Amino acid sequence: LRRFQAVAEDTRFRIVRRLAGGERCVCELQDEMGAAQSRLSFHLKKLKDAGVVTDRRDGRWVYYSLVPEALDEMRAFLGEVKTAEEGWRVSRRNGGACC
Amino acid sequence: LRRFQAVAEDTRFRIVRRLAGGERCVCELQDEMGAAQSRLSFHLKKLKDAGVVTDRRDGRWVYYSLVPEALDEMRAFLGEVKTAEEGWRVSRRNGGACC
DNA sequence: TTCATGCATCAACGACAGTTGATACGGGAG
């Protein structure tokens, strides 16, 4: 749930899409998105706490990037839900009798 | 985004997991989840507006079920983000030179 | 060291989302 909550917000959603194109420091996101620095730090912290991104310090810059495992987990959840959903859906077509 | 916003809330998250096991009417969810009827109606409307669930009227009961396409779309988004992310990650391992 | 830059954190505010209880609607049973 935490993962979904992290992504389900406009600013953070856009951050994730940016990071898909490569790691960025806060100042780059600031320029590209036209958002206040305080705002980005706030949302990046949320994403980091949820395990969706990681940060890497290089000099005075902090680079953020996506965590593939987090995206996998979300996909896995949706996959389980969907297969279960299609499971009972086809069994219903057979009149409720499971094959 | 709308889809993720719909799922990214505790009550709705649990509703989705329930519906993965088959369609339910509001009163069934009410019993299983111990939630107020007003509350469930509120969240089911959100899920419906987001296209995550559909409703089917049978007598005086309204049955809700998941919409597979919605789950597919969310999985597709996460898939695109992840492949793009892994793309630049491996190209970085090659010193930035794309093969 | 001193200054400037990049980022994190804080407090105050505003706005929106969820909860609750009451009310209204709608369909079936009698």
Add this chain to the structure above:
DNA sequence: CTCCCGTATCAACTGTCGTTGATGCATGAA
């Protein structure tokens, strides 16, 4: 028709979340 039950909708309240500007904390340059 009238009553009952399952749902939807509404209004009021509460709390949580995001925004903003200011401040603090590092790090590198001069």
